[in-house]
Amino acid sequence: MERTVKAMQRVLILGGTTQANALAVRLESDPQYDPILSLAGRTQAPVLPNVRHRIGGFGGVDGLIDYLRRHAVDVLIDATHPFAEQISAHAVAAARETGVPLAVLTRPAWAPQPGDRWREFPDVASAARALGAEPRRVFLTIGRQQIGDFEAAPQHDYLIRAIDPPAPPPNLPHQKLLLARGPFTFEDEVKLMRGARVEILVTKNSGGAATLAKLDAARTLGIEVFMINRPQSADVPTFETLDALLEFLETLRHRKAP
Numbered sequence: 001m002e003r004t005v006k007a008m009q010r011v012l013i014l015g016g017t018t019q020a021n022a023l024a025v026r027l028e029s030d031p032q033y034d035p036i037l038s039l040a041g042r043t044q045a046p047v048l049p050n051v052r053h054r055i056g057g058f059g060g061v062d063g064l065i066d067y068l069r070r071h072a073v074d075v076l077i078d079a080t081h082p083f084a085e086q087i088s089a090h091a092v093a094a095a096r097e098t099g100v101p102l103a104v105l106t107r108p109a110w111a112p113q114p115g116d117r118w119r120e121f122p123d124v125a126s127a128a129r130a131l132g133a134e135p136r137r138v139f140l141t142i143g144r145q146q147i148g149d150f151e152a153a154p155q156h157d158y159l160i161r162a163i164d165p166p167a168p169p170p171n172l173p174h175q176k177l178l179l180a181r182g183p184f185t186f187e188d189e190v191k192l193m194r195g196a197r198v199e200i201l202v203t204k205n206s207g208g209a210a211t212l213a214k215l216d217a218a219r220t221l222g223i224e225v226f227m228i229n230r231p232q233s234a235d236v237p238t239f240e241t242l243d244a245l246l247e248f249l250e251t252l253r254h255r256k257a258p
């Protein structure tokens, strides 16, 4: 049995997150790796590092399988947002079909701290229902794709923060749209929530530092947080730091040939 070390590993990174960009930059600077960063194309002006990239869907699982084969991808990394369920499921299916090793790079989930007033929900629709009959002032920081779920509760006053406007615009009689991209500071979050007299903050448990300040601000102001928990993930090797993932990639590179 012989040890084989391939000269250059082609790594397809399913991106859309800060972590994916950081991984792409790190691999690009290492001659042992040949990274390709893939974006869905959801954000109108994405932050793109100076790394080879492609933008747009693959065309379902079959399209991803085809891409992996045509581009002789050695390793697939799912570094998408923890709530991007569909592409993550496609990655699992495509890896299984092609035999290309798959790993997930993600951020640790946020956990409640003393003083927090969290209520946890399995999905956005159940959080929308739980707002109740009485009109409340609600701050939505869940991205733009599921804002429509709050049309079931039109009595509330919504402050919606997203990077791009929801399309189509939600049919909500009391709404204000704030277009902004993090990171956000604690001071600015306190000012915003206090100014808007927010009563409930709705957020996905994305984890990470860039948007953490809203939770600190909510705790300080005694605001209730409706936290959408992450979907169940498949049984795939998962890493929460770049270094841990790089170690895994190194192991794959030095894997014994059959």
Ligand SMILES: NC(=O)c1ccc[n+]([C@@H]2O[C@H](COP(=O)([O-])OP(=O)(O)OC[C@H]3O[C@@H](n4cnc5c(N)ncnc54)[C@H](OP(=O)(O)O)[C@@H]3O)[C@@H](O)[C@H]2O)c1
Residues within 6 Å of the ligand: 013, 014, 015, 016, 017, 038, 039, 040, 041, 042, 055, 056, 057, 058, 059, 060, 061, 063, 064, 079, 080, 081, 083, 084, 085, 086, 087, 088, 090, 142, 143, 145, 204
């Ligand atoms: N959902 C969120 O809360 C959220 C929040 C922030 C950022 N994002 C980012 O926005 C992007 C799309 O999110 P989503 O919620 O639409 O995902 P999704 O529902 O899991 O994916 C929908 C479809 O978009 C395409 N797609 C998604 N990510 C892709 C990628 N990195 N490269 C190529 N195609 C991709 C795939 O199309 P095909 O089937 O045609 O391949 C996929 O089937 C991801 O990059 C994600 O990380 C999502």
